[in-house]
Amino acid sequence: MKAYDIIDLAVRNLRESVLRNALTTIGISVGVASLVAMLSLGVGLQKLASRRLEKSGLFDTVIVSSRRDWRGMNRSDERSGPGAAESRLLDDTARTEIEKLPHVIEAYPDIRFVTELRYDDKAHMSMVAGLPFSAKDTDAFDGLQGQFFSSDDAAEVVLQKSFAAELLGKSEREDQENTADLAKPLIGKELVMRYAQRVNAPTEPSAADASGSYSVFQKEQKLKIVGVADLDPDSMRAAARAKVFLPLKLAQSLHVMQIGDMRDSMRGFNAQPTYLTISVRVQDPKYVQSVEDAVKKLGFSAFSILDASKSLTLFFRVLDMFLGIFGSLALAVASIGIVNTLVMAILERRREIGIMKAVGASDADVKLVFFAEAGGMGALGGVLGVLLGWAIGRVIDFGTNFYLRRQQLPPEHIWYVSWWLVMFAIGVAVVISLISGWYPAGRAARLDPVQTLRYE
């Protein structure tokens, strides 16, 4: 029988028992909706995690350190290449060189120091760090109260929520405090930073060893509080994390004494400041490995947490698999509905099947008509299920974002229905329907025409 005749007979039969077939199709669509709901939640969560991690800068950043520095993070590097004493300095020349590498967006030095900050005539000690202007777009400042720095060298400061609480003399349980409430009395106020400025000694042609000399002065810098960050922008620094942030160019211009300065002066090569580390931002996490390799070729140590993202992908694959299994349970129940519907159809259409066989239908013709009916219900149920699943997703997305907004958090899409998921769900519905139709179709094909025509 030709394909259009098979489809025509199948559609005709489906229309004959509209209610029963519609209920079966709804059963399939609920199963598919459940599958779509579960998988799109899994995919959505994976995308959310990837988005947040990408925004965090953890996955598109390579941390570069000098091999001279005992802080070199990859110990295997220490054992290969030039020895610590012969390797290159991590200074502005190196930074410019790194910034010119392919796929590198920017390379900025890590300037951080512990110093005293006075607010309301009270002294507070904190780690202060310079932040590049590009940090504005990272997720650490999603819940920022106030605003980010107006320029890269503005005399402005952004505080971490816990330090803001400390300035206001509030309890250490700062996580229970509302960031907006903490920011309100502080925004626009002045903070005085007292720091140690390093000034290089003037170089005299006669003094061969003068390159390592510098003076240290106590200085004060007035800073305007412009923002309070809800999250911890410096969380990956662990114990060295800062709670007060300055614009990077301002931090560089202050020439604050760095931890490594003293050690470098002992070694006699601090004609210009060197950095403990340089953070290199690359265009996409996929370039991290190549940039890391290129940096190592330049003679520096490089470190990234790319491997962590691979583990994360594995985790989400497993999560997707389990969500898919749970989502498929409803579809499995729906498939029993298909078997039931088609077995009922055989009972009702015994005579019709007998007539078809008497006038020349083969077993395959009868089987194909039943398969087409099962496939038709599966395809229709699949399409309706995807629409239903999508609608459920929209509702949950809306509900989640409503909750997030009430919590003064930025909106997020935790639901993601991709094209592959749509095609996969419809495909699964059709395949499961065809498998479900296998037994009834076979049973219909094997019906004895003499028995069926004698019936009645």
Place this chain on the structure above:
Amino acid sequence: MASTNNEPAISAMTAAAHGIRVENVARHYTMGEAIIRAVDGISLEIASGDFVALLGSSGSGKSSLLNLIAGLDRPTGGSIVVQGSDLAKLSRTELAQYRLRTVGMVFQSFNLIPSMTVDENVGLPLRFAEIDRRERGKISRTAIERVGLAARIDHKPTQLSGGEQQRVALARALVNQPKLLLADEPTGNLDSKTGTGIMDLIDNFNRTLGMTVLMVTHERALAERYARRLIFLADGKLVGDEPNVPTHAAQGVRQ
């Protein structure tokens, strides 16, 4: 009843090539420990183009024999050769092809599909023969016109009288131009006038299209009116085989 002249013998000579040859065929059913011998060792030959009536009381095995010749059932013993093919040796698919191409069947209860129109019912075998839709329409319309139902082409079986339904069944049996028309009590559900109309049509197909007709009936008068050979069955056995001069033909009635 044994044959009294040599006509059945003449038919047998041509049957091997173009007609039907039934050799010691049996169809036994097992019900519990009992064996029901619906057809029990029947042998006969029917010439191509003949009009044969199978007569007998209920349970004599005439419908069972017809079903075996129609390829709807398989014998438990013996062989049935139609148009040179031994039905017992055909696969299920080949048997379906045989029912499609060689046999046209008419039943007592019409056996039309209620959800289909006259046109669709008649065109049903053409779907299985994979005839193109446009071509199918033409062929089925010709068959419908032949049984005089052109005006009812879009009607459904429930909108037709019994006689009209049987005409549709006849058109459906005719549509694939089979060599063999098998009719199982074709007038059983019809009044005598309507039944006559149907029998006249069958007779017409036999004479004008050269179709071999094998008709099951329990009405001897009807058989004698149209058939050229009468075969009598009782308890699954052949008990008589005699030629007949159809009175219908003698009266010179033609469609």
